[in-house]
Amino acid sequence: MSGPWVEKYRPQKLEDIVGQKQIVTRLEKYVGEQSMPNLMFTGPAGVGKTTTALALVKSILGEYWRQNFLELNASDARGIDTVRDRIKNFCRLKPVGAPFRIIFLDEVDNMTKDAQHALRREMEMYTKTASFILSCNYSSKIIDPIQSRCAIFRFAPLKGEEIKERLQFICENEGFEASDEGLETIVYFAEGDMRKAVNVLQAAASEGETITEESIYEVISKAKPQDIGNMINKALMGDFMGARNILRETMVLQGTSGEDMVTQIYQDVSKRVIEGKMDASIYMDLIEAIAECDFRIREGANPRIQLEALLTQFL
Amino acid sequence: MLWTDKYRPQELSEVVGNKKEIKIITDWVDEWKKGNPQIPLLLVGPPGIGKTTLAQIIAKEFSEYIELNASDKRSQDVIKNTIGESSSSRSLFGDEYKLIILDEVDGIHGTNDRGGVKAIGEIIKSSHHPMILIANDFYSKRLQSIKPKCQVIKMKKSRWNSISALLRKIAIAEGVDANPQALKEIAVKSQGDVRSAINTLQALADKDTTLEVADVEGMVTKDTRSDIFNAITGVLKSKTPAHVKEALWVEEDPTLVMEYIAENIPREYKKKDEIKKAYNYISKADVYFGRTQVSRNYGYWKYATDFMGIGVSNSKHETYKKFTKIQTPTIFGLMSRNRGKRNLRDAIADKMFDKMHVSRRVAVSMFPYLEIMFQNDELAWEISDFLELEEDEIKRFRKKKIPKKVIAKMEKQKEEMRVEERDKRAEELKNQMMNVIPEVEEPAEDELPFEIPGIDESPEDDVVEKPLVEETLEPAVEEEIEEEPPKEEKKEKKKTDKQVDLFSF
Numbered sequence: 076m077s078g079p080w081v082e083k084y085r086p087q088k089l090e091d092i093v094g095q096k097q098i099v100t101r102l103e104k105y106v107g108e109q110s111m112p113n114l115m116f117t118g119p120a121g122v123g124k125t126t127t128a129l130a131l132v133k134s135i136l137g138e139y140w141r142q143n144f145l146e147l148n149a150s151d152a153r154g155i156d157t158v159r160d161r162i163k164n165f166c167r168l169k170p171v172g173a174p175f176r177i178i179f180l181d182e183v184d185n186m187t188k189d190a191q192h193a194l195r196r197e198m199e200m201y202t203k204t205a206s207f208i209l210s211c212n213y214s215s216k217i218i219d220p221i222q223s224r225c226a227i228f229r230f231a232p233l234k235g236e237e238i239k240e241r242l243q244f245i246c247e248n249e250g251f252e253a254s255d256e257g258l259e260t261i262v263y264f265a266e267g268d269m270r271k272a273v274n275v276l277q278a279a280a281s282e283g284e285t286i287t288e289e290s291i292y293e294v295i296s297k298a299k300p301q302d303i304g305n306m307i308n309k310a311l312m313g314d315f316m317g318a319r320n321i322l323r324e325t326m327v328l329q330g331t332s333g334e335d336m337v338t339q340i341y342q343d344v345s346k347r348v349i350e351g352k353m354d355a356s357i358y359m360d361l362i363e364a365i366a367e368c369d370f371r372i373r374e375g376a377n378p379r380i381q382l383e384a385l386l387t388q389f390l
Numbered sequence: 391m392l393w394t395d396k397y398r399p400q401e402l403s404e405v406v407g408n409k410k411e412i413k414i415i416t417d418w419v420d421e422w423k424k425g426n427p428q429i430p431l432l433l434v435g436p437p438g439i440g441k442t443t444l445a446q447i448i449a450k451e452f453s454e455y456i457e458l459n460a461s462d463k464r465s466q467d468v469i470k471n472t473i474g475e476s477s478s479s480r481s482l483f484g485d486e487y488k489l490i491i492l493d494e495v496d497g498i499h500g501t502n503d504r505g506g507v508k509a510i511g512e513i514i515k516s517s518h519h520p521m522i523l524i525a526n527d528f529y530s531k532r533l534q535s536i537k538p539k540c541q542v543i544k545m546k547k548s549r550w551n552s553i554s555a556l557l558r559k560i561a562i563a564e565g566v567d568a569n570p571q572a573l574k575e576i577a578v579k580s581q582g583d584v585r586s587a588i589n590t591l592q593a594l595a596d597k598d599t600t601l602e603v604a605d606v607e608g609m610v611t612k613d614t615r616s617d618i619f620n621a622i623t624g625v626l627k628s629k630t631p632a633h634v635k636e637a638l639w640v641e642e643d644p645t646l647v648m649e650y651i652a653e654n655i656p657r658e659y660k661k662k663d664e665i666k667k668a669y670n671y672i673s674k675a676d677v678y679f680g681r682t683q684v685s686r687n688y689g690y691w692k693y694a695t696d697f698m699g700i701g702v703s704n705s706k707h708e709t710y711k712k713f714t715k716i717q718t719p720t721i722f723g724l725m726s727r728n729r730g731k732r733n734l735r736d737a738i739a740d741k742m743f744d745k746m747h748v749s750r751r752v753a754v755s756m757f758p759y760l761e762i763m764f765q766n767d768e769l770a771w772e773i774s775d776f777l778e779l780e781e782d783e784i785k786r787f788r789k790k791k792i793p794k795k796v797i798a799k800m801e802k803q804k805e806e807m808r809v810e811e812r813d814k815r816a817e818e819l820k821n822q823m824m825n826v827i828p829e830v831e832e833p834a835e836d837e838l839p840f841e842i843p844g845i846d847e848s849p850e851d852d853v854v855e856k857p858l859v860e861e862t863l864e865p866a867v868e869e870e871i872e873e874e875p876p877k878e879e880k881k882e883k884k885k886t887d888k889q890v891d892l893f894s895f
Binding site (some may be wrong): 077078079081082120125129146148181182185187188189216270274275277278281282294297298299313315316319320323324327328329330332335368371374375376377379380381383384385387388390 | 756
């Protein structure tokens with residue numbers, strides 16, 4: 076009776092957080108002082124930004140943390156006005172049973188710059204009653220005025236050993252057998268992303284009592300977008316429109332993100348060159364294009380347009 | 391004088407079309423006159439079909455009326471001061487009702503009109519006066535919270551033949567000689583917008599000559615797509631920089647123009663190297679649009695425009711001598727066809743945000759793993775229960791329904807755990823009482839042990855929309871511990887829920 080393990084095994088206290096020791100030490104000081112500046116947590120997915128924020132909020136606000144805490148998604152489809160309204164309504168009230176109130180805003184890097192400027196004004200307006208914790212993948216996408224108002228904490232990808240230990244802990248707790256190779260495979264695949272690792276583990280566990288290397292590979296291949304190889308084949312054969320359609324359908328119907336698409340494309344062509352199915356010089360030309368595409372997407376270009384352009388490189 | 395004003399209908403019978411809707415409105419007026427207050431009317435429909443006119447005709451039936459429209463600065467204060475007061479301060483003159491007309495309600499903007507929508511909601515609640523709200527877009531987000539409080543009347547576009555008949559009347563009255571075919575042309579081109587049709591007629595009419603079809607053909611239609619289509623043709627069919635630059639001089643969002651160009655590159659260009667080169671320029675244009683966004687330096691736009699214009703046009707060896715139909719980007723069709731699927735996806739993601747603190751983007755990235763987990767019947771039930779998923783949401787992850795046996799078993803398990811938990815808590819509470827420690831108990835998961843004054847769970851509408859499921863899920867614990875009056879209600883609710891379940895099987 077648990078639902079998703081990523082939630083069940085989310086550490087609740089600062090001291091339980093995996094990795095990020097220096098950050099945790101610094102945050103514990105804030106708890107001791109019962110005050111904190113605006114914070115910005117930046118780093119890749121699944122390294123503990125939200126977990127750390129929640130744990131910090133609970134220890135610093137104490138018993139009535141729920142009443143003094145507002146969690147918002149900055150890329151809320153209802154738009155920045157909704158976000159601002161909720162911040163305003165929340166900040167208008169004085170903290171009760173806690174020294175101040177805290178607003179946690181996720182995905183700030185996905186806000187438009189105009190929205191960020193608006194957010195900056197809100198941050199200034201309520202300095203007396205509320206502190207902000209902003210979370211993002213890329214601090215480079217955050218406007219300077221916001222960065223300069225925050226203490227910035229950079230979260231590093233988790234070490235393989237740290238992830239493996241946690242997975243072992245979960246397996247023991249849930250009563251699952253897991254082979255060492257199986258766990259190693261998850262760690263390799265997760266690339267420092269604990270959420271991904273735990274999700275793969277639970278998905279594999281849902282299929283059988285023991286977790287082996289094979290069962291992990293099965294999960295990984297089931298979970299990835301199915302049509303990538305097909306899309307690349309079409310492009311290589313010169314059918315650009317066909318390839319473009321697959322790309323669009325994958326992104327719209329399955330909601331696969333641009334970054335995931337780039338990773339999948341990279342893995343697909345890598346496999347081809349290793350298996351000797353693609354010429355090394357062609358491969359390197361493609362890698363240059365893929366790398367540039369990756370960079371541009373993270374820099375704020377339109378992922379779909381960049382990926383469509385990348386597909387023409389396969390023609 | 392504008393003909394649209396001069397020939398504005400003065401009686402309901404003169405209004406073009408929408409007879410059924412008008413009947414509802416007159417009934418509404420009659421009820422008010424009999425002294426039976428009615429909920430506000432919300433007239434929704436495309437521009438130029440007579441919504442405001444209707445409201446003004448009705449206004450004559452009341453002693454007085456106040457009209458506010460989008461051109462007024464609608465901050466909360468303005469609305470409250472001008473209509474807030476008059477809406478609740480009736481009764482000095484007995485049955486004298488003031489009609490309040492609020493035009494272009496969906497035009498209220500979040501930033502400039504802080505709380506405008508909310509203020510309207512409040513006024514609707516407190517008003518003792520008849521109110522008519524007018525809006526264009528039925529699906530506007532700004533109407534979401536207002537719609538349920540009003541009687542919504544969807545006004546339809548007028549048919550071309552009734553518009554044409556009206557134009558003929560006006561032409562005769564103005565002494566304009568017009569070919570009926572030309573009037574028909576105007577009516578058709580107006581796409582149901584009576585106001586624009588009358589304006590067009592006035593612009594074209596000349597007392598000395600007969601209005602002919604040819605005169606009308608020169609008129610620009612309301613359809614802006616023709617602009618963008620010309621622009622795309624200019625880029626794809628020309629190799630002359632001057633032509634391309636001129637073609638791109640359109641009043642459209644440049645990133646939309648870029649989408650159109652990109653869509654049509656492989657449709658027009660047939661050689662691989664042309665497509666490669668052209669798409670490479672598109673990707674560069676996109677980079678500069680992105681940089682414009684980041685830096686808010688609109689000076690970058692010119693580079694983007696050159697990349698997608700001259701860059702793309704110059705990527706072909708020679709202009710193709712064939713006719714290619716310019717296509718609307720398929721991505722738009724794909725998105726709108728799958729709006730239902732995407733909404734479902736977002737609804738699930740929002741539930742995951744509530745329970746798992748993940749953004750939509752992250753939530754969606756977890757879907758493939760959830761799909762695998764959902765193949766396991768028990769886990770499927772657990773996760774659905776945890777996230778409070780509805781049946782159609784569960785179907786997103788597994789085709790088959792969760793077997794009833796499994797559901798029954800899991801529900802029983804859950805109930806047992808709940809009882810166990812309750813006993814444990816009761817025990818704890820007993821111990822505490824015995825020790826007479828006056829400390830406050832740790833608050834139960836989503837619950838406050840008591841009301842803390844001053845905490846006002848935001849009075850927003852979205853709070854209201856929250857499903858009541860949460861309450862019905864964990865009543866066992868609190869029923870034992872707390873002795874509060876609202877319990878009665880909860881029990882009631884639980885009962886009806888069960889009934890619904892029984893019948894739905």
